[in-house]
Amino acid sequence: MNTAAAPLPSSNPAGLAAWLILGIAWLCFLIPFPGLGLLFGWPLNLVAFILAIVAMAKGGAGKGIAQLLLSLIASPAVYFVGVMIFAGAVGAVSQPSSKGDAEQRHAEDTAIARVAPVEVAARQLYLDYQANEVAADVLYKDKRLLIAGEVAMIQTDLLDNPQVYLTAGSVEQVVISGLTRDTAGALRKGDAVVAACTGNGMILGSPVTRDCELQ
Numbered sequence: 001m002n003t004a005a006a007p008l009p010s011s012n013p014a015g016l017a018a019w020l021i022l023g024i025a026w027l028c029f030l031i032p033f034p035g036l037g038l039l040f041g042w043p044l045n046l047v048a049f050i051l052a053i054v055a056m057a058k059g060g061a062g063k064g065i066a067q068l069l070l071s072l073i074a075s076p077a078v079y080f081v082g083v084m085i086f087a088g089a090v091g092a093v094s095q096p097s098s099k100g101d102a103e104q105r106h107a108e109d110t111a112i113a114r115v116a117p118v119e120v121a122a123r124q125l126y127l128d129y130q131a132n133e134v135a136a137d138v139l140y141k142d143k144r145l146l147i148a149g150e151v152a153m154i155q156t157d158l159l160d161n162p163q164v165y166l167t168a169g170s171v172e173q174v175v176i177s178g179l180t181r182d183t184a185g186a187l188r189k190g191d192a193v194v195a196a197c198t199g200n201g202m203i204l205g206s207p208v209t210r211d212c213e214l215q
Contacts, residue, residue: 015055018067022048025075029082037082045075117196122149126168129202140199140207146215149174151191154184166193168207175203178212 021044028041049071055064118140120128125147129136149166152173157163162184164176176195187193197209 012055012059012063014051014058015063015067018048018051018055018064018071021051022067022071022075025071026078029075029079030085032082032086032088034086037079041079041082042075045071117144117146119146119148122147122166122168122174123172125174125207126172129207130205133202136207137199137201141201143199145197145199145209146194147174147176147197147209148192148194151187151189151193153189154187164193164195164212166195173206175206175208176212177208178210179214183214 025041025044025048028044029037048067052064052067052071055067120140125136125140125145128139147166149168151164152167153165155163155165157177161177162179162181164179164184164187165173166176168174176197177200178197179195194215195209195212196215197212200208200210202208
């Protein structure tokens with residue numbers, strides 16, 4: 001008596017494909033490359049979700065429920081971990097750059113301090129910038145200056161830092177920045193001062209400075 005061979009359990013390619021694509025999606029989430037998770041990871045996660053539903057439809061809930069739940073619950077967590085990895089990678093790259101920039105700025109300030117300052121009256125500084133801003137930058141910008149003038153006004157900037165304006169004509173002024181609040185607060189309109197500053201170019205028609213100290 002011949003007996004029919006028992007049928008082999010049917011495979012579920014949709015469920016296997018869901019596992020494979022879900023793994024690729026998570027890999028895209030975790031690789032610290034800009035946009036990889038958004039452009040490829042989430043679309044692949046959606047495909048895995050759809051394949052999980054197909055697997056459940058063909059083979060029962062047990063054939064795709066794990067993939068479906070993981071695509072809904074675990075994928076956002078994996079994506080968040082990937083974001084943290086990417087943020088850490090960016091921080092590791094930018095930290096040496098920021099340190100290098102700070103060291104370069106310190107070296108530049110040290111070099112400026114070693115050079116004898118350029119003595120100039122506030123009026124002359126203003127006239128030089130009005131005559132030729134490019135030429136005046138060559139003479140004064142990023143150079144240490146000793147600026148003599150008369151206080152026209154004491155105010156604060158948008159960040160509430162003190163700014164002192166020196167008279168450079170009837171309405172013309174030179175901006176002195178970087179003084180402490182105590183130093184600026186002790187000044188009065190009409191005071192004659194000499195400020196040691198670093199030239200910082202011209203803004204809105206007035207010569208500006210930074211890192212100033214009164215002499």
